[in-house]
Amino acid sequence: MFARPLARRAAAATGASSLRSRGTRDILTPALRSSSSSSSAPIQVTRRSYACKTPSSSSSSSRPGPGGLEKIPSTPIRVLRTVESLRRWRRPHTLDHRSVALVPTMGALHDGHLSLIRAAARDNHHVVVSLYVNPAQFGVREDLASYPVTWDADCAALARLDRELADDGANLGRVSAVFAPSTAEMYPSGFPGQEVDSKGSFVVITPMSELLEGGTRPTFFRGVATVCMKLFNAVQPERAYFGQKDVQQSVIIRKMVRDFLLPVEIVVGDTMREADGLAMSSRNVYLGTRRRAVGIVLRRALEATEKAYAAGELEASKILGAARAVTEKMLAEQMALELKDRAQFEVDYVSLSDPDTLEHLERIDPARGAIVSGAVKMLPVEDPQPGEDLGHSGGPPVRLIDNVILKPSTD
Incomplete structure (x- = not known):
């Protein structure tokens, strides 16, 4: 829905400048320097690991080489699967005063991820890319079981990027390691579960995690904050890189870093988009051609x-009304089509929020600007046609999120 019920979000990144100083560095406008799809049945968490699949002996991807070290083939990139091995790798870089950056991902790498890795390599001696599908940030009815696990493709993408970075003399460093742990490694006391009332060791950042995305996905940001805390403790990076598309996540992680006194600098990079403007996301593979x-x-x-x-509009009702007109027109156009041609969607929210507090705004202060963020759910195709591309895993519901920064006025 539009406007009030789920209306609070904030802070994101625009523009790029080089990393030169420690602290809370961002690619944000000055006023912003604060700080999924549902399936039809509950997900049963078993002893299966939700980390990236370990390739079989017949796979062309990473496997132990001389000395038992696992690397991505034809690259110097180490593959580390335990916290102990990661810390052994990390220790000499601390002693040698070499900076280490972390780019956290859940795999299914796309150009948005690669842009963050490039940014990290420009300004750090070593880059660690984590590939871990974190079950704690999925609700009990969300798409964990069908989430794309693309280890071979991810390794190939990192190998190509490694060659690109090696040829670019402007970079301070390159991708040095991939951290691909199992769930048992990340949750040594056992995975506590995905339910709201699950008992276990969690990091919860309130009230920010209860707003916007948190209104529909009550355990999502608990899972995000918890896994990021674990990754920060394991990797001990000087800097960690996130994308603006997940703007609420970036704000929450900044607050976690500040409140828990973590020596990590959070860098937020621009949203990468397809040619038509769709924000790049690992979940886009679910969409198929029609949706x-x-x-x-x-x-x-x-x-x-x-x-x-x-054009000078500052009232939330008018600004959000402009968005509503677009979604209502698109939905009407789709509903006028035959079942075999149309694609339906539901608007979860479009909200105007304060850039620092995530609270809903009734009117924008032009000296501070605002964030407009939203989420829509693309519903399954109603009348699939023979041979139609429905997307990964048969085209389940797909939740798309995006946002824009309304920058402070310079007048």
């Missing part, structure tokens, strides 16, 4: 709010 064409609706709605703000 992919309609999935751009959220981006178009957010662009309408930017135009309204640029």
Whole structure:
């Protein structure tokens, strides 16, 4: 829904500048320097590891080489699967005063991830990329079981990027290691579960984690904050890199770092987009051809709010009304089509939020700017056609999120 119920979000990154100083560095406008799809049945968490699949002996991907060291083939990139091995690798870099950056991912790498890795390599001696599908940030009815696990493709992408970085003399470093732990490694006391009332060791950042995405996914940011705390403790990076597309996540991680006095600098990079403007996401593989064409609706709605703000509009009702007009028009167009041609979606929220507190705004302060963020759920295709590309895992519901920064006025 639009406006009030789920309306609070904030802080994100724009522009890129080099890393030169420690502390809370971002690629944010000055006023912003604070700090999924549902399936039809509950997910049963078993002893299976949700980390990246370990390739079999017949796989062309990483396997132990001379001395028992596992590397991505034809690269110097180490593959580390335990916290102990990661810390052994990390220790000499601390002693040698070499900076280490972390790019946390759940695999299924796309150009958005690669842009963050490039940024990390420009300004750090070593880059660690984590590939771990964290079950704690999935709800009991979310898409954990079908989440794309693409180890071979991810290794190939990192190998290509390694060659690119090696040829670019402007980089301080390269990708040095991939951290690909099992769930048993990440949760040594046992995975506590995905339910809201699960008992276990969690990091919970409130009230920020209860707003916007947290209104629909009550355990999501608990899982994100917990796994990021674990990764920060394991890798001990000087800097960690996140994307603006997950703007609420970035704000929450900044607050966690500040509140828990963690010596980690959070860097937020621009949202990477497809040619038509759709924000890149690992979940886009679920869309298929028909829903992919309609999935751009959220981006178009957010662009309408930017135009309204640029024209001088400051009232939330008018700005969000511009977004509503776009989504209602698109939905009406789809509903006018035959079942075999249309793609339906539901608007979860489009909200105007304070850039620091994530609270819903009734009116923008032009000296501070604002964030407009939203989420839509692309529903399953109603009448699949023979041979139609429905997307990964048969085309389950897909939750798309995006946001835009309404920058402070310079007048």
